[in-house]
Amino acid sequence: MSRPDPFPCTDAEFAKTFLDPMVVDAIIRLAKFGNLVVDINRTAVSVEVESDLSSPRKEDTLRQFLTDAETIIEKAAQETRKAEK
Numbered sequence: 001m002s003r004p005d006p007f008p009c010t011d012a013e014f015a016k017t018f019l020d021p022m023v024v025d026a027i028i029r030l031a032k033f034g035n036l037v038v039d040i041n042r043t044a045v046s047v048e049v050e051s052d053l054s055s056p057r058k059e060d061t062l063r064q065f066l067t068d069a070e071t072i073i074e075k076a077a078q079e080t081r082k083a084e085k
Contacts, residue, residue: 035051038072
């Protein structure tokens with residue numbers, strides 16, 4: 001039984017330009033939260049983990065998740081804008 005691909009992508013060229021070292025590092029850090037799914041298409045970005053980060057004791061963890069997710073979302077937006085030109 002194999003695990004689902006955490007980064008499904010149907011556009012190989014987009015994936016190649018998107019997966020720069022900064023994004024790869026963010027994905028690796030996010031994968032530590034468990035069951036990471038990053039779903040990107042040309043109109044939407046979704047970054048999900050199956051961890052409860054709502055506890056006040058997990059404030060720092062939530063902050064790290066949001067920072068890393070923002071890195072991925074910003075890069076996806078940047079690459080989408082480039083592709084639209």
